[in-house]
Amino acid sequence: MSAPLKPLPAWADVAVIPLVNVAAAFVISGFVVLAIGENPLEAVQILITGALGNLEGIGFTLYYATSFIFTGLAVAVCFHANLFNIGVEGQAYIAGLGAALAALYLGFLPGYSLVVIAVIAAALFGAAFAAIPGYLQAYRDSHIVITTIMFNYIASAIMGYLLVDVLRVPGQMNAETQAFPETGRIPQFHEVLAAFGVQWPVTPFNLSFLLALATAFGVWLLIWRTRLGYEIRTVGANPVAAIYGGISPARVTIIATVLSGAIAGGLAVNVILGEEHRLILEYTAGFGFVGIAVALMGRAHPVGIILASILFGVLYQGGAELAFDKPKISRDMIVVIQGLVVLFAGALEHMFRRPVATLLARRVAHPPI
Amino acid sequence: MELFDAFIVVFASGMRLAIPLILACLAGLWSERSGVVDIGLEGKILVGAFASGAAATFTGSVWLGLAAGLAATVAFSFIHGYASIDQRANQIVSGTAINMVADGLTALIGNAIWSQGGRTPQLPASAQFAAIDWPFVHEIGAIPIVGPIYEHLISGYDLITYAAFLLVPLTYWALYSTRFGLRLRAVGENPAAVDTAGISVRALRYAAVTICGLLVGLSGVYLVLSQLSYFQPHMSAGRGFIALAALVFAKWRPWPALATCLLFGFLDAVAIRLQGVILPIIGSVPVQAIEALPYVLTVVLLAGFIGKAIPPRASGVPYVKER
Numbered sequence: 001m002s003a004p005l006k007p008l009p010a011w012a013d014v015a016v017i018p019l020v021n022v023a024a025a026f027v028i029s030g031f032v033v034l035a036i037g038e039n040p041l042e043a044v045q046i047l048i049t050g051a052l053g054n055l056e057g058i059g060f061t062l063y064y065a066t067s068f069i070f071t072g073l074a075v076a077v078c079f080h081a082n083l084f085n086i087g088v089e090g091q092a093y094i095a096g097l098g099a100a101l102a103a104l105y106l107g108f109l110p111g112y113s114l115v116v117i118a119v120i121a122a123a124l125f126g127a128a129f130a131a132i133p134g135y136l137q138a139y140r141d142s143h144i145v146i147t148t149i150m151f152n153y154i155a156s157a158i159m160g161y162l163l164v165d166v167l168r169v170p171g172q173m174n175a176e177t178q179a180f181p182e183t184g185r186i187p188q189f190h191e192v193l194a195a196f197g198v199q200w201p202v203t204p205f206n207l208s209f210l211l212a213l214a215t216a217f218g219v220w221l222l223i224w225r226t227r228l229g230y231e232i233r234t235v236g237a238n239p240v241a242a243i244y245g246g247i248s249p250a251r252v253t254i255i256a257t258v259l260s261g262a263i264a265g266g267l268a269v270n271v272i273l274g275e276e277h278r279l280i281l282e283y284t285a286g287f288g289f290v291g292i293a294v295a296l297m298g299r300a301h302p303v304g305i306i307l308a309s310i311l312f313g314v315l316y317q318g319g320a321e322l323a324f325d326k327p328k329i330s331r332d333m334i335v336v337i338q339g340l341v342v343l344f345a346g347a348l349e350h351m352f353r354r355p356v357a358t359l360l361a362r363r364v365a366h367p368p369i
Numbered sequence: 370m371e372l373f374d375a376f377i378v379v380f381a382s383g384m385r386l387a388i389p390l391i392l393a394c395l396a397g398l399w400s401e402r403s404g405v406v407d408i409g410l411e412g413k414i415l416v417g418a419f420a421s422g423a424a425a426t427f428t429g430s431v432w433l434g435l436a437a438g439l440a441a442t443v444a445f446s447f448i449h450g451y452a453s454i455d456q457r458a459n460q461i462v463s464g465t466a467i468n469m470v471a472d473g474l475t476a477l478i479g480n481a482i483w484s485q486g487g488r489t490p491q492l493p494a495s496a497q498f499a500a501i502d503w504p505f506v507h508e509i510g511a512i513p514i515v516g517p518i519y520e521h522l523i524s525g526y527d528l529i530t531y532a533a534f535l536l537v538p539l540t541y542w543a544l545y546s547t548r549f550g551l552r553l554r555a556v557g558e559n560p561a562a563v564d565t566a567g568i569s570v571r572a573l574r575y576a577a578v579t580i581c582g583l584l585v586g587l588s589g590v591y592l593v594l595s596q597l598s599y600f601q602p603h604m605s606a607g608r609g610f611i612a613l614a615a616l617v618f619a620k621w622r623p624w625p626a627l628a629t630c631l632l633f634g635f636l637d638a639v640a641i642r643l644q645g646v647i648l649p650i651i652g653s654v655p656v657q658a659i660e661a662l663p664y665v666l667t668v669v670l671l672a673g674f675i676g677k678a679i680p681p682r683a684s685g686v687p688y689v690k691e692r
Contacts, residue, residue, distance in 0.1 A: 036477065037481070084461050084462075086408075140672040141673065143671070145461050146617060146671060147671060150614060150664040150667055150668050151664075151668070153607060153661065153664045154668075157661035157664075158661070161655045165655060292465055296462065327480075328480070329481075330476065330480045332472075333473065335472055336469075336470055336473035336474050338473070339466050339472070340466070340470060342462060342466035342469060343448075346462035347458040348452055348456055
């Protein structure tokens with residue numbers, strides 16, 4: 001066996017390794033584009049212009065980024081407790097039900113209190129749906145990965161039944177609910193800015209973005225500045241030490257999964273209350289899984305997650321433009337990139353550690369004159 | 370008699386639906402028994418399906434399609450193996466990555482080559498596995514009770530179906546009656562003990578991952594070359610995860626795995642059959658309720674309310690040699 005690795009300097013650990021990992025994912029993506037007979041550099045140019053070239057593109061990019069901040073944070077909270085919540089997709093789906101039920105049936109509530117209640121309902125539904133796998137992991141010893149995968153499909157079945165057979169507007173073809181009343185919607189930025197006399201193109205970008213940023217700050221406070229956060233990190237690092245320190249891993253497991261589910265509800269807030277204004281079949285569209293890539297890329301830190309979310313927002317918005325310009329590079333390319341990011345930033349995160357360490361060591365051994 | 374005929378029809382369709390599950394479940398069994406958790410079965414089914422569909426389209430040969438499907442899944446298995454065994458990665462993360470890459474890549478390449486939204490062209494019958502009629506199928510088929518069973522449940526399936534049923538006893542024999550199988554199971558329970566005996570943990574786990582790739586590849590190949598005759602993006606439709614559920618439900622044992630997969634396939638067939646049918650007393654059964662049943666059953670089992678599902682002790686744990 002080769003010699004054990006010397007620890008890398010902190011700056012290399014925080015900045016260089018993640019960047020090298022993500023770069024590897026993008027380089028391979030470039031080869032994939034090349035392999036299907038397109039020019040990767042041209043693709044990147046179209047992608048970036050489409051995502052950031054004008055205000056409309058930026059609006060869509062930030063709208064997608066908002067979704068990813070929520071799902072990324074949801075995955076990250078569980079990461080800190082060393083739990084892998086693959087069920088963010090299903091939790092967000094069920095959270096959509098909470099948001100829709102509140103917005104549709106509590107219309108008597110005055111003014112914007114309706115939308116506030118709808119946001120809370122989304123969080124509660126997401127939390128409740130996550131609580132079951134959390135409880136089963138904590139007290140029944142069933143692995144959260146398997147149960148949350150199963151719960152994704154259970155959520156899909158429940159929602160399929162409700163939307164097709166119960167909530168659908170009679171006579172409608174599409175499996176979706178009625179539109180929410182005006183007070184059950186989250187204002188979009190172009191509306192808010194118009195009130196101040198500022199012109200902004202019509203995009204789905206809405207005030208949920210601010211809620212996402214606040215949630216990110218809240219998660220940072222919770223994980224690094226509170227006793228509960230300390231307990232979560234301790235259980236994540238070493239459950240035996242946690243017990244010795246008087247922390248109950250079972251309690252922390254449940255709290256972490258419930259929080260995760262509640263944050264997953266943010267996806268419903270952004271998409272259902274902020275843009276669609278009605279509950280639609282399969283509205284989550286895999287964004288819960290994007291959260292896994294975002295959390296891994298952002299190394300489960302809120303700042304990293306916001307940056308990774310914006311990057312994925314660029315990919316989703318720019319990818320749509322790219323698929324329009326270059327039909328060969330369909331939107332599936334984004335899923336490939338996402339998978340490669342999970343592979344290199346997650347599964348193979350230590351692969352480049354040795355080369356980078358060797359490189360740094362050599363640089364120190366032969367200082368440039 | 371009518372009820373019996375309906376039963377035969379539903380059972381035959383359940384069996385067809387169970388084949389990809391059986392193969393994927395056996396694949397997961399080999400991998401997890403060696404200590405490598407594989408939630409990437411779903412993605413690898415897609416890889417096998419796409420590669421076999423594409424190769425069969427280009428060459429017109431069912432055998433080259435089969436070979437390409439198996440080769441592609443084994444390659445994807447090696448990525449997972451490299452991450453799990455050599456890089457000591459989190460195997461769940463690696464499996465998730467495999468699922469995403471497979472899902473995106475198959476649709477992307479399919480769309481780039483044939484411009485049909487990721488679909489591959491319909492294969493001619495010569496590039497598919499044909500159903501094999503057993504001897505005297507019509508003569509025996511005329512006999513009541515035994516006849517329909519022989520005609521519809523035993524005869525008339527393709528090569529991969531029979532292979533799937535043979536692979537169950539083969540897996541059982543290999544795992545429980547050979548030296549290799551004993552070592553493989555040991556490496557999933559206590560790799561340090563195997564290492565101490567001077568046997569390579571790494572080689573055993575790579576062997577298991579390779580077998581897993583071949584079996585799950587066959588599952589994907591079946592979908593295209595035996596069932597649908599073309600590849601379609603996302604066509605695995607959660608089968609990899611149902612197989613994973615079946616694996617848990619069967620408590621990581623081959624014969625119960627076969628029974629569970631047949632049960633889940635049968636449930637699927639019943640769900641299709643009951644679509645829009647109004648039953649006496651119960652009324653119409655929501656299809657989604659039956660579709661969700663495998664997942665609910667697995668969660669209930671995992672929770673320890675009916676028996677206890679205990680995975681191999683070292684599954685998911687990377688092996689670190691003591692220095």
